[in-house]
Every structure is written in C-alpha cells, then in structure tokens.
Amino acid sequence: MPQSIKDPLIIAGREFQSRLIIGTGKFKDYKENAAALEAAGGEMVTVAIRRVNLDKPDAPLLMDSIDPKTTTYLPNTAGCFTGDDAVRTLRLARELGGWNLVKLEVLSNVHLYPDMAETLASLKLLVADGFDVMVYCTDDPVYCQKLEEAGACAIMPLAAPIGSGLGLLNPTNIRLVKEAVSVPVIVDAGLGTASEAAAAMELGVDGIIANTAIAGAKDPIRMARAFKHGVIAGREAFLAGRIERKQYAVPSSPMTGLIK
Template sequence: MSDPMVIAGRSFNSRLIIGTGKFKDYEENAAALEASGADMVTVAIRRVNLDQPDAPLLTDSIDPKTTTYLPNTAGCFTGEDAVRTLRLARELGGWNLVKLEVLSDVHLYPDMAETLASLKLLVADGFDVMVYCTDDPVYCQKLQDAGAAAIMPLAAPIGSGLGLLNPTNIRLVREAVTVPVIVDAGLGTASEAAAAMELGVDGIIANSAIAGAKDPIRMARAFKYAVIAGREAYLAGRIERKQYAVPSSPTSGMIE
C-alpha cells in the first residue's frame, strides 16, 4: 500500500482492474483474478447472474466481501437505461461505486452527450461514478466538472485488441484532469498496459485481453507485472530523447 490507487476515498492495492466477462466459467475468472493481483472487478449488471440461486453465481467464485465489485452499464445505449441499471445495482448489492458507460451503435464508441447527462443524474443521486469515455481531453474535463470520480478513456474500440492507438491524447487527458485516469478498452497484451502506465495514468482495466488469451491465467499475471513496471517507470522518469548517440561512459580522461 505504499503507492495505492485512490478512487472516491477508497484505496486499492492494485492498479489493475479485471473484468468478469468472456471467461469460460467463473472458476477460471477467479483464478485469473488471483493471478492478476487485482482487488476490483467490473461486473456487467445486465449480463452477469448475481441473484438466481439455481444458476452459477459469480459471488460463489469471487467474494464481494474481499474483492470490490464495480457494477457497470455494459450493454446500455441510452442514459435512461444506464441510470436505471445502476439504481437497480445499488438496490441489489448496495454498490455505490459504479462504472458508467453509454454506448453508441458506431463501433460501440461512447455516446458522450448521453454519458454526460446520465453522469449528472447519478452524481445527484449520491453515486461515485467512474466514467468510460472517449480520449477527448475537453470532454474529460467536462466529466470531471460534473462530478466524475474517475475518468476512463478508451485505448481503442471495445474488445478490438488494437492497443494504445493515441498515446498523445491519453497524456493530454492525464494533464487535463486531477481525478484518477484509468485506461479502459482496446488493449491486447501486457506491454500495451505498461506503455499506458508510463504516460502517468493511474490504472488499467483489462477484460478481453485476459479472458480471450490462449492462457488467461498467465496473461492475467503478465498484466499484473506490466502495470507495476509501467507505474515504476513513470515514477522513475525516463531519460530525455536525443537526436544523436550519447556514450554511456565519459569520453574525457580515457587511458591512452
């Protein structure tokens, strides 16, 4: 806990958040969670069984008492649906820290107008809202001003695995807001998570990259160390880029 990730007053040991979708079963999901070292998981309320006792329950494999559940609005295409879904989540599990995403039918990109409007409703209703969004630094400022607890810009389209397409914009988002910035969606492998962390973001969400890997458990472990390495590199500070070679050893005072 020497360098915790703090969101809405809550401290998290890990800066990696993993998902609960696309795994072959809840047991594999739980094993990936353990390998990742994460202490928070995203839960798509509209897609995951939480309260049907005759069916497998996520809570049987991942204990919400020891792992923070982050209910999200995956599958919502209107702000009205998103707000209703999160209100139901709070009634169901008492969850107040939530992830808001309102998608469009254009490659599942966030509908930012609907996102901003529903964020305002949720904040007024007492939620702590982490917001999935585009990598537009101006809109990210608007989300912060509206009360977002964390800004979650995409690296690439959801599930695409294309990696960090626009590192410049992610850096600009980091500079534009003071709340935590967590890169969400589109990463394909661990090195891309490290690269994002080196930009100074506070954390990473990974679902498809882990669950869709040939070995999800090993990939979860890779993401764990990539996020740690990226954070350490950012805090250490990289050397300045130079146009020409600079010797590692001094060239003066050499033995002739």
C-alpha cells in the same frame, strides 16, 4: 518496502494497492475468472449488471467464486445505449448489492464508441442520486474535463475500440487527458497485451482495466499475471522518470582519461 504499499490508488476515498482492474465477462467460467483475478493481484472487478447472474440460486453465481466482501465489485452499464437505461441499471445494482461505486458507460451504434452526450447527461443524474461514478469515455480531453466538472470520481478513456486488441492508439490524447483532470485516469478498452498496459502506465495514468485481453488469451491466467507485471513496471518507470530523448548518440562512459 513494496511499491504497492507506498503508492496506493485512491478512488472516491477508497484505497487500492493494485492498479489493475479486470472484468467478469468472456471467461470459460467463474472459477477461471477467480483464478485470473488472483493471478492479476486485483482487488476490483467490473460486473455487467445486464449480463452477469447475481441473484438466481439455481445457476452458478459470480459471488460463489469471487467474494464481494474481499473484492470490490464495480457494477457497470455494459450493453446500455441510452442514458435512461444506464441510470435504471445502476439503481438496480444498488438495490441488489448496495453498491455505490459504479462504472457508467453509454454506447453508441457506431462501433460501440461511447455516446458522450448521453454519458454526460446520465452522469449528472447519478451524481445527484449519490453515486460515485467512474466514467467510460472517449479520449477527448475537453469532454473529460466536463465529466470531472459534472462530478465523475474517475475518468476512463478508451485506448482503442472495445475488445479490438489494437492497443494504445492515441498516447498523446491519453497524456492530455491525464493533464486535464485531477481525478484518477484509468485506461479502459482496446488493450491486447501486457506491454501495451505498461506503455499506458508510463504516460502517467493511474490504472488499467482489462477484460478481453485476459479472458480471450490462450492462457488467461498467465496473461493476467503478465498484465499485473506490466502495470507495475509501467508505473515504476513513470515514477522513476525516463531519460531525455536525444537526436544523436551520447557515450555512456566519459570520453576523458582514456587509456592510450
């Protein structure tokens, strides 16, 4: 039986076979975006409500290339620097498309790092308003616990600064975040290539979001396919259980009964 069937990702009661989420920004056009989604085997895309055209009939529409009836749209608050803007944006998203599962991100002016105080405050408002909220955040396990306690349905710590491609900078904190919360942990932002996605999945996280790493690659479709396999390989390796690290060599064959 395929791994994806035995091991679904469940977020706010919704079941997904793929553990890879891709974005809808920076692609050449929506057709390329759709091809990348297919290559990634993805079932969910993030949609920056403040940047993506959803409702202008005279311009290309994302919905023309990626059908919201077959792909889960995850509206996000990219470009929001205050909690008020984030809440207003997601309320607009619900009015536009009826979307209730959303991604909250509130950025600071310091290298686009998450503003955690604003994030936590706006999360509480959104949860009270009936949203299922996946939250982009720092890799601070204490703050991640606070987000879960405030009602987040998934925690999304950064691997590195947004769009940097620096990879998994702090695997220890990502592992501690995973241990600290019971909701799904989705590594978001900063990955550059498929091996980094695999390394994150080997820590036991539940999924990966990739946008710039795929859309900015020389061949986005091939990179999307690589991320798909990286995520699957990392998940399989985690479930399989790696061997213990040892200081010295250990023979792979018995040292007794050798031919003399």
